[in-house]
Amino acid sequence: MSNLEPSRVVSKVEKERENDLRTQRFKSVALKLLFYGFLVLIWHLFANLETLKHFLFPTPLEVLVTLWNGISDKSFVYAIYASMKRLLIGYLISLIIGLPLGLCLGRIKWMDETIGSLSLGLQALPSICWLPLAILWFGLNEIAIQFVIIMGSILSITLTVRDGVISISPILLKAAQVLGASKIKLYTHVLVPASLPYILTGARLGWTFAWRSLMAAELLYVSAGLGSILTMGRELHDMAMVISAMLIIIGIGLFFDKLIFGYLEHFIAVRWGTK
Amino acid sequence: MPKIDLINVNKIFLGKTGVVHALNNVNLTIEDGEFLCIVGPSGCGKSTFLNVVAGLTNVDDGEVLIDDMPIKGPGTDRVLIFQEPALFPWLNVIQNVAFGLRMAGLLKEESYERARALLRIVKLSKFEKSWIHELSGGMKQRVALARALALDPNVLLMDEPFAALDAQTRDMLHEELEILWLETGKTIIFVTHNVREAVRLGSRVILMTARDGKIKREYKIDLPRPRHIEDNELIDIARIIRDDLKEEVLKVSEEVI
Numbered sequence: 001m002s003n004l005e006p007s008r009v010v011s012k013v014e015k016e017r018e019n020d021l022r023t024q025r026f027k028s029v030a031l032k033l034l035f036y037g038f039l040v041l042i043w044h045l046f047a048n049l050e051t052l053k054h055f056l057f058p059t060p061l062e063v064l065v066t067l068w069n070g071i072s073d074k075s076f077v078y079a080i081y082a083s084m085k086r087l088l089i090g091y092l093i094s095l096i097i098g099l100p101l102g103l104c105l106g107r108i109k110w111m112d113e114t115i116g117s118l119s120l121g122l123q124a125l126p127s128i129c130w131l132p133l134a135i136l137w138f139g140l141n142e143i144a145i146q147f148v149i150i151m152g153s154i155l156s157i158t159l160t161v162r163d164g165v166i167s168i169s170p171i172l173l174k175a176a177q178v179l180g181a182s183k184i185k186l187y188t189h190v191l192v193p194a195s196l197p198y199i200l201t202g203a204r205l206g207w208t209f210a211w212r213s214l215m216a217a218e219l220l221y222v223s224a225g226l227g228s229i230l231t232m233g234r235e236l237h238d239m240a241m242v243i244s245a246m247l248i249i250i251g252i253g254l255f256f257d258k259l260i261f262g263y264l265e266h267f268i269a270v271r272w273g274t275k
Numbered sequence: 276m277p278k279i280d281l282i283n284v285n286k287i288f289l290g291k292t293g294v295v296h297a298l299n300n301v302n303l304t305i306e307d308g309e310f311l312c313i314v315g316p317s318g319c320g321k322s323t324f325l326n327v328v329a330g331l332t333n334v335d336d337g338e339v340l341i342d343d344m345p346i347k348g349p350g351t352d353r354v355l356i357f358q359e360p361a362l363f364p365w366l367n368v369i370q371n372v373a374f375g376l377r378m379a380g381l382l383k384e385e386s387y388e389r390a391r392a393l394l395r396i397v398k399l400s401k402f403e404k405s406w407i408h409e410l411s412g413g414m415k416q417r418v419a420l421a422r423a424l425a426l427d428p429n430v431l432l433m434d435e436p437f438a439a440l441d442a443q444t445r446d447m448l449h450e451e452l453e454i455l456w457l458e459t460g461k462t463i464i465f466v467t468h469n470v471r472e473a474v475r476l477g478s479r480v481i482l483m484t485a486r487d488g489k490i491k492r493e494y495k496i497d498l499p500r501p502r503h504i505e506d507n508e509l510i511d512i513a514r515i516i517r518d519d520l521k522e523e524v525l526k527v528s529e530e531v532i
Contacts, residue, residue: 175361178329179375179426180351189378193365272364273408 058240066240076248082224083214090149091210095203098157103191106165116162119155127152128216145217152213153206160205164198165191197268204261211253278307278462279328284337286323297323299488308460312477314470316524320488321466325432329355351375353430354423358438360415362407368418369403375426393421413444433465446504449475453501470520471513475504482516485523492519
């Protein structure tokens with residue numbers, strides 16, 4: 001039998017729990033480090049095999065050097081800037097149009113039956129298929145690329161927000177009506193916050209689609225941007241440059257998807273009680 | 276003085292399983308300050324009754340009057356409380372309670388002040404900054420009650436508000452509701468399938484028929500207050516009503532067989 005006072009038992013348990021958590025976290029990080037270290041090692045050994053054409057298989061170190069050079073001579077920085085600028089403009093336009101449109105589709109039946117069904121149909125088309133049309137309509141310029149980004153992201157934003165509005169528990173809407181919410185305030189004070197988890201999912205999906213559309217468009221149609229670094233790397237047979245660009249693209253994608261959207265989604269899931 | 280009048284009210288739902296006459300030529304007068312309880316088997320039209328008075332559902336025929344004026348849509352003079360608390364999860368407790376006041380155009384400070392007073396009444400002052408998911412079922416229903424009371428409606432419509440709560444919490448909320456009614460003199464229409472709860476609370480209990488949406492019988496409850504759900508007299512009255520209710524429930528089950 002233990003003869004500790006209650007408060008000391010609590011602090012003892014707390015300490016143990018904390019230690020357990022710390023060990024767990026440490027193990028998970030260590031495992032990841034080990035795995036990626038192993039991957040890089042294999043890559044390194046593989047790249048040094050005599051049988052492979054070296055220019056097709058650079059070592060990790062060479063890729064790192066290329067990456068560093070690209071950043072220090074600013075060529076990668078400009079490419080990132082060009083791509084991000086396009087992405088942000090196209091994505092913001094998609095959000096500004098897609099969000100209210102999705103809210104309306106979820107509430108107004110005739111709009112859902114017309115614009116809603118059109119959106120659903122157009123979503124079957126991969127956004128890069130809009131590029132030929134966009135180039136013929138707008139010419140080989142920024143507008144064409146923006147168009148492809150918008151077509152790629154706006155539909156998923158609109159349709160996810162629409163689903164969010166439809167899935168709002170009817171009792172919340174009734175409660176708001178009974179408490180005197182007018183038609184306009186129902187949108188701003190109930191529909192938007194109630195469907196916020198969906199709005200965020202829509203924003204995240206829209207971001208992913210915008211990012212992919214942009215990369216596809218930049219690959220097909222040479223211009224300053226990350227996609228053009230990939231193309232340039234291919235043309236110069238510079239695999240280190242190709243892989244560097246790929247790493248940058250992965251990095252940016254992860255940063256927005258996991259860090260920014262991941263954090264926001266977690267925050268809202270906790271607040272809305274869905275987690 | 277009559278507060279709410281239903282004159283030859285009819286409401287019909289066309290469902291997949293056939294026609295449901297939820298309200299069938301219902302004539303009923305609810306006096307100002309009355310505590311009316313409506314009991315009946317499930318699917319008998321009790322909730323439809325409340326939705327009609329709340330203005331959320333239109334009637335197919337007949338008239339529904341409040342203070343001699345026809346009801347046209349929801350109004351904050353009569354607030355409906357649901358079985359689920361239906362609180363807004365993106366707002367904390369005090370923001371939920373102040374919601375109706377904010378909708379009515381009150382400033383934040385003013386509405387919070389009134390919300391705080393109501394949180395004191397429902398004994399949740401300590402939780403004004405809590406999020407909804409942090410509350411227990413009974414606390415949530417208290418917040419819903421405070422949110423409805425914030426608008427100071429003349430009529431409270433309650434649709435099985437305590438059905439999902441445990442017996443102890445329910446007892447406590449019965450007490451609080453009784454005190455509130457005695458102190459404010461509001462008109463309350465309380466729908467439940469629990470006969471004892473109806474006798475515990477109501478000054479009049481109405482029994483609705485199964486399926487055909489009529490008022491089968493009404494019972495005046497003249498027991499002294501404060502009442503307790505285990506009072507002998509209360510149990511005796513409840514037994515009489517329950518026997519009548521059983522007839523209705525059997526009707527439904529015979530139909531099914």
